[in-house]
Amino acid sequence: MAVTSIEAFIGSPGTGKTYSLAHKVNELLKNNETVHIMNPTRSSRNNLRKAFKKLFLAGEMSKKDYNKTFIANNVKHEYNQTRAQHVFIEESAMVDIVDLYAIIFIAQTIPDVHMYLYGDLKQIEPVRGESILKTLIESSISKSDGRNIWEFVNQTLYKDMPDSLVIKSPIDWQVNLNVDVTVFKKNYRLQNEYFADYNDEYYKKLISEAIF
Numbered sequence: 001m002a003v004t005s006i007e008a009f010i011g012s013p014g015t016g017k018t019y020s021l022a023h024k025v026n027e028l029l030k031n032n033e034t035v036h037i038m039n040p041t042r043s044s045r046n047n048l049r050k051a052f053k054k055l056f057l058a059g060e061m062s063k064k065d066y067n068k069t070f071i072a073n074n075v076k077h078e079y080n081q082t083r084a085q086h087v088f089i090e091e092s093a094m095v096d097i098v099d100l101y102a103i104i105f106i107a108q109t110i111p112d113v114h115m116y117l118y119g120d121l122k123q124i125e126p127v128r129g130e131s132i133l134k135t136l137i138e139s140s141i142s143k144s145d146g147r148n149i150w151e152f153v154n155q156t157l158y159k160d161m162p163d164s165l166v167i168k169s170p171i172d173w174q175v176n177l178n179v180d181v182t183v184f185k186k187n188y189r190l191q192n193e194y195f196a197d198y199n200d201e202y203y204k205k206l207i208s209e210a211i212f
Contacts, residue, residue: 003107003175008092008117008136008167011184012158017118020184021088022051024116025072029065034084037073038103040094040126048073048090079103083110089132092119096129097172104175117179121153136179139170158183 039045052069055061107113119133138149
Protein backbone atom coordinates (compact mmCIF):
# COMPACT_ATOMS: atom_id res chain seq x y z
CA MET A 1 0.00 0.00 0.00
CA ALA A 2 1.42 3.40 0.97
CA VAL A 3 1.19 6.36 3.36
CA THR A 4 -2.51 6.78 4.16
CA SER A 5 -2.44 9.81 6.51
CA ILE A 6 -0.16 12.70 7.41
CA GLU A 7 -0.49 14.98 10.41
CA ALA A 8 1.69 17.97 11.26
CA PHE A 9 2.16 19.61 14.65
CA ILE A 10 3.92 22.97 14.57
CA GLY A 11 4.80 25.66 17.09
CA SER A 12 7.55 27.60 18.81
CA PRO A 13 9.82 26.04 21.47
CA GLY A 14 7.95 25.48 24.73
CA THR A 15 4.48 24.97 23.22
CA GLY A 16 4.28 21.25 24.01
CA LYS A 17 5.37 19.54 20.80
CA THR A 18 7.65 17.05 22.57
CA TYR A 19 4.98 16.40 25.20
CA SER A 20 2.43 15.72 22.47
CA LEU A 21 4.77 13.40 20.56
CA ALA A 22 5.74 11.40 23.64
CA HIS A 23 2.11 10.86 24.70
CA LYS A 24 1.08 9.89 21.16
CA VAL A 25 3.88 7.31 20.99
CA ASN A 26 2.92 5.98 24.42
CA GLU A 27 -0.69 5.56 23.32
CA LEU A 28 0.37 3.66 20.19
CA LEU A 29 2.76 1.36 22.06
CA LYS A 30 0.03 0.52 24.57
CA ASN A 31 -2.03 -0.69 21.61
CA ASN A 32 0.89 -2.80 20.32
CA GLU A 33 1.41 -0.57 17.29
CA THR A 34 4.84 -0.28 15.66
CA VAL A 35 6.62 3.09 15.89
CA HIS A 36 9.62 4.70 14.18
CA ILE A 37 10.98 8.10 15.26
CA MET A 38 13.39 10.00 13.01
CA ASN A 39 15.59 12.55 14.79
CA PRO A 40 17.90 15.02 13.02
CA THR A 41 20.15 15.59 16.06
CA ARG A 42 21.25 13.96 19.30
CA SER A 43 19.71 16.88 21.15
CA SER A 44 16.20 16.17 19.83
CA ARG A 45 16.66 12.45 20.49
CA ASN A 46 17.78 13.10 24.06
CA ASN A 47 14.89 15.51 24.72
CA LEU A 48 12.47 12.78 23.71
CA ARG A 49 14.29 10.26 25.89
CA LYS A 50 13.74 12.56 28.86
CA ALA A 51 10.04 12.85 27.98
CA PHE A 52 9.66 9.06 27.78
CA LYS A 53 11.52 8.68 31.09
CA LYS A 54 9.08 11.09 32.76
CA LEU A 55 6.16 9.01 31.51
CA PHE A 56 7.78 5.83 32.80
CA LEU A 57 8.64 7.29 36.23
CA ALA A 58 5.10 8.66 36.53
CA GLY A 59 3.73 5.17 35.94
CA GLU A 60 2.08 6.18 32.66
CA MET A 61 4.38 4.03 30.49
CA SER A 62 5.20 0.36 31.06
CA LYS A 63 8.78 -0.86 31.40
CA LYS A 64 8.33 -2.93 28.23
CA ASP A 65 7.17 0.07 26.20
CA TYR A 66 9.84 2.31 27.74
CA ASN A 67 12.50 -0.12 26.52
CA LYS A 68 10.93 -0.05 23.04
CA THR A 69 11.45 3.71 22.84
CA PHE A 70 15.22 3.28 22.95
CA ILE A 71 15.03 1.38 19.67
CA ALA A 72 12.31 3.48 18.06
CA ASN A 73 13.88 6.79 19.12
CA ASN A 74 17.50 6.01 18.31
CA VAL A 75 17.32 6.20 14.53
CA LYS A 76 17.43 8.63 11.65
CA HIS A 77 17.65 6.71 8.40
CA GLU A 78 16.83 3.12 9.42
CA TYR A 79 13.17 3.00 8.48
CA ASN A 80 13.90 0.21 6.01
CA GLN A 81 14.76 -1.96 9.02
CA THR A 82 11.92 -1.03 11.39
CA ARG A 83 9.22 -0.73 8.69
CA ALA A 84 6.84 0.60 11.35
CA GLN A 85 3.29 1.68 10.57
CA HIS A 86 3.59 4.91 12.55
CA VAL A 87 6.44 7.23 11.55
CA PHE A 88 7.30 10.33 13.58
CA ILE A 89 9.69 12.95 12.18
CA GLU A 90 10.90 15.14 15.02
CA GLU A 91 12.21 18.65 14.22
CA SER A 92 10.91 18.22 10.66
CA ALA A 93 12.04 21.75 9.77
CA MET A 94 15.62 20.49 10.13
CA VAL A 95 15.17 17.27 8.13
CA ASP A 96 15.95 17.11 4.40
CA ILE A 97 12.99 16.41 2.14
CA VAL A 98 14.98 13.50 0.64
CA ASP A 99 14.51 11.59 3.91
CA LEU A 100 10.74 12.01 3.56
CA TYR A 101 10.86 10.72 -0.01
CA ALA A 102 12.81 7.67 1.17
CA ILE A 103 10.15 6.84 3.77
CA ILE A 104 7.31 7.32 1.27
CA PHE A 105 9.09 5.00 -1.18
CA ILE A 106 9.59 2.25 1.42
CA ALA A 107 6.02 2.69 2.68
CA GLN A 108 4.70 1.52 -0.68
CA THR A 109 5.33 -2.05 0.49
CA ILE A 110 3.83 -1.55 3.97
CA PRO A 111 0.08 -1.52 4.67
CA ASP A 112 -1.49 1.61 6.15
CA VAL A 113 1.42 3.88 7.13
CA HIS A 114 0.70 7.01 9.20
CA MET A 115 3.14 9.94 9.35
CA TYR A 116 3.44 12.61 12.03
CA LEU A 117 5.55 15.73 11.40
CA TYR A 118 6.63 17.79 14.42
CA GLY A 119 8.61 20.99 14.20
CA ASP A 120 9.15 24.72 14.25
CA LEU A 121 9.68 26.46 10.92
CA LYS A 122 11.88 29.02 12.66
CA GLN A 123 14.46 26.31 13.34
CA ILE A 124 17.65 26.11 11.28
CA GLU A 125 17.22 24.44 7.89
CA PRO A 126 19.06 21.29 6.78
CA VAL A 127 22.68 21.88 5.73
CA ARG A 128 21.78 20.48 2.32
CA GLY A 129 18.46 20.18 0.54
CA GLU A 130 15.03 21.50 1.43
CA SER A 131 13.25 21.32 4.76
CA ILE A 132 10.22 19.02 5.01
CA LEU A 133 8.21 21.55 7.02
CA LYS A 134 9.24 24.43 4.77
CA THR A 135 8.00 22.68 1.62
CA LEU A 136 4.67 21.95 3.33
CA ILE A 137 4.00 25.47 4.66
CA GLU A 138 5.29 27.12 1.50
CA SER A 139 2.81 25.14 -0.59
CA SER A 140 -0.06 26.56 1.49
CA ILE A 141 0.78 30.23 0.83
CA SER A 142 -1.54 31.73 -1.74
CA LYS A 143 0.17 32.97 -4.90
CA SER A 144 -1.78 36.20 -4.50
CA ASP A 145 -0.17 36.74 -1.09
CA GLY A 146 2.98 38.20 -2.64
CA ARG A 147 5.26 37.22 0.24
CA ASN A 148 8.01 34.62 0.13
CA ILE A 149 8.19 31.88 2.75
CA TRP A 150 10.52 33.79 5.10
CA GLU A 151 8.42 36.97 4.98
CA PHE A 152 5.43 34.78 5.83
CA VAL A 153 7.33 33.16 8.72
CA ASN A 154 8.45 36.52 10.12
CA GLN A 155 5.08 38.28 9.83
CA THR A 156 2.42 35.61 10.19
CA LEU A 157 3.65 32.22 11.33
CA TYR A 158 1.73 30.84 14.35
CA LYS A 159 0.42 34.22 15.50
CA ASP A 160 -2.20 34.70 12.78
CA MET A 161 -2.66 31.08 11.76
CA PRO A 162 -5.77 29.16 12.88
CA ASP A 163 -5.33 26.53 15.58
CA SER A 164 -5.95 23.83 13.01
CA LEU A 165 -6.01 23.74 9.22
CA VAL A 166 -5.83 21.35 6.30
CA ILE A 167 -3.09 21.72 3.69
CA LYS A 168 -2.93 19.78 0.45
CA SER A 169 0.36 17.88 0.37
CA PRO A 170 2.88 19.35 -2.11
CA ILE A 171 2.79 17.78 -5.56
CA ASP A 172 6.44 16.70 -5.23
CA TRP A 173 5.53 14.47 -2.28
CA GLN A 174 3.42 12.34 -4.65
CA VAL A 175 1.10 11.04 -1.93
CA ASN A 176 -2.06 12.94 -2.93
CA LEU A 177 -3.17 13.46 0.67
CA ASN A 178 -4.43 16.32 2.79
CA VAL A 179 -2.21 17.14 5.77
CA ASP A 180 -4.04 17.90 9.01
CA VAL A 181 -2.05 20.66 10.74
CA THR A 182 -2.30 21.50 14.44
CA VAL A 183 -0.76 24.81 15.51
CA PHE A 184 0.45 24.99 19.11
CA LYS A 185 0.24 28.57 20.34
CA LYS A 186 0.18 28.50 24.15
CA ASN A 187 3.80 28.70 25.32
CA TYR A 188 4.17 26.89 28.61
CA ARG A 189 7.88 27.61 28.88
CA LEU A 190 7.40 31.38 28.59
CA GLN A 191 4.34 31.27 30.84
CA ASN A 192 6.36 29.60 33.60
CA GLU A 193 9.00 32.32 33.28
CA TYR A 194 6.39 35.10 33.15
CA PHE A 195 7.35 36.26 29.65
CA ALA A 196 4.99 36.94 26.74
CA ASP A 197 7.53 36.35 23.97
CA TYR A 198 11.11 35.31 23.19
CA ASN A 199 12.30 38.90 23.46
CA ASP A 200 15.55 40.57 24.55
CA GLU A 201 14.58 40.47 28.21
CA TYR A 202 13.98 36.71 28.04
CA TYR A 203 17.40 36.06 26.50
CA LYS A 204 19.12 38.37 29.00
CA LYS A 205 17.60 36.32 31.81
CA LEU A 206 18.60 33.09 30.09
CA ILE A 207 22.21 34.25 29.67
CA SER A 208 22.47 35.58 33.22
CA GLU A 209 21.36 32.23 34.62
CA ALA A 210 23.88 30.37 32.45
CA ILE A 211 26.89 32.42 33.59
CA PHE A 212 28.56 31.54 36.87
